[in-house]
Amino acid sequence: MTDHPHHPLSCRQLTEHSSAFLEGTLGDEIWGSFKDHLERCPPCAEYVRQMGMTVELVRRLPGDRGTCARAELVDRFRKWRSGGG
Amino acid sequence: MHDQPVHTTDRARVAALLAGDADAFGDLVDEHHPTMLRVARWYVSNDQVAEEVTQETWLAILDGLATFEGRSSLKTWMFRILANRARTRAKREGRSVPMSALDGGNDEPLDADRFDERGFWRTPPERWSTDPESLTADRELASRVMSAIDDLPERQRTVLVLRDVEGWSSEEVRNALDLSETNQRVLLHRARAKVRAAIAPQLERVR
Numbered sequence: 271m272t273d274h275p276h277h278p279l280s281c282r283q284l285t286e287h288s289s290a291f292l293e294g295t296l297g298d299e300i301w302g303s304f305k306d307h308l309e310r311c312p313p314c315a316e317y318v319r320q321m322g323m324t325v326e327l328v329r330r331l332p333g334d335r336g337t338c339a340r341a342e343l344v345d346r347f348r349k350w351r352s353g354g355g
Numbered sequence: 356m357h358d359q360p361v362h363t364t365d366r367a368r369v370a371a372l373l374a375g376d377a378d379a380f381g382d383l384v385d386e387h388h389p390t391m392l393r394v395a396r397w398y399v400s401n402d403q404v405a406e407e408v409t410q411e412t413w414l415a416i417l418d419g420l421a422t423f424e425g426r427s428s429l430k431t432w433m434f435r436i437l438a439n440r441a442r443t444r445a446k447r448e449g450r451s452v453p454m455s456a457l458d459g460g461n462d463e464p465l466d467a468d469r470f471d472e473r474g475f476w477r478t479p480p481e482r483w484s485t486d487p488e489s490l491t492a493d494r495e496l497a498s499r500v501m502s503a504i505d506d507l508p509e510r511q512r513t514v515l516v517l518r519d520v521e522g523w524s525s526e527e528v529r530n531a532l533d534l535s536e537t538n539q540r541v542l543l544h545r546a547r548a549k550v551r552a553a554i555a556p557q558l559e560r561v562r
């Protein structure tokens with residue numbers, strides 16, 4: 271399973287490109303060897319699947335919203351308005 | 356990712372702001388202020404300076420509103436103003452951004468010892484048995500993800516939050532943070548790999 275010396279990409283190199291692969295920004299020059307490796311190497315396929323799930327989990331988190339700065343800034347906004355901009 | 360050819364919503368917002376709509380301004384603050392602090396902090400040395408820069412930026416945004424033409428999105432326009440001011444401030448502070456822009460650049464590649472000397476798996480990843488659906492509904496897991504993000508080196512965290520939490524495009528992140536494509540990609544990948552590693556033990560146990 272971990273012995274496939276003919277792949278031009280090592281497992282380690284594949285993992286380093288996994289993020290770009292998931293984004294669809296993998297360079298043409300390694301696309302072929304990446305896909306080839308992925309199809310033959312279950313551990314790497316699992317790693318890529320896990321990275322995809324990780325990204326999905328991060329994407330579901332609520333973003334930074336709301337702030338105690340609102341009241342103060344709205345106040346400044348009103349002053350900015352009345353100052354004629 | 357998605358093209359926004361005509362920023363009609365942005366134009367409506369700008370019109371409301373110019374007409375003195377305080378709620379519209381408050382909503383804009385709620386939406387962007389925390390992210391602005393995060394981006395300002397990328398350039399300057401501490402939270403207080405980031406806060407100052409962000410406050411000044413809001414006034415600069417208001418003063419510039421009348422000149423907003425909608426050629427870029429309002430968000431892009433706002434963060435361009437922020438980045439310019441933060442950069443100027445950082446220069447005044449004598450802080451060299453490019454030098455530190457790739458922190459974690461010297462950190463050990465993650466899981467180095469999981470590979471043999473040829474780069475093949477020595478310790479392959481344990482299978483995660485959970486399906487993606489139930490995974491995203493798991494609140495405990497979500498809080499693990501959040502603390503993993505908190506534990507990231509600051510620059511990796513900033514890129515990950517902007518890209519994956521806030522949903523910014525790679526171009527938006529590169530522009531706001533003055534990053535090359537390569538550095539952006541490296542920081543994002545390292546951040547994601549660390550989050551994966553941080554939640555793995557929990558998911559490997561779920562069987």
Ligand SMILES: [Zn+2]
Nearest residue numbers: 280281311314
């Ligand atoms: Zn492999």
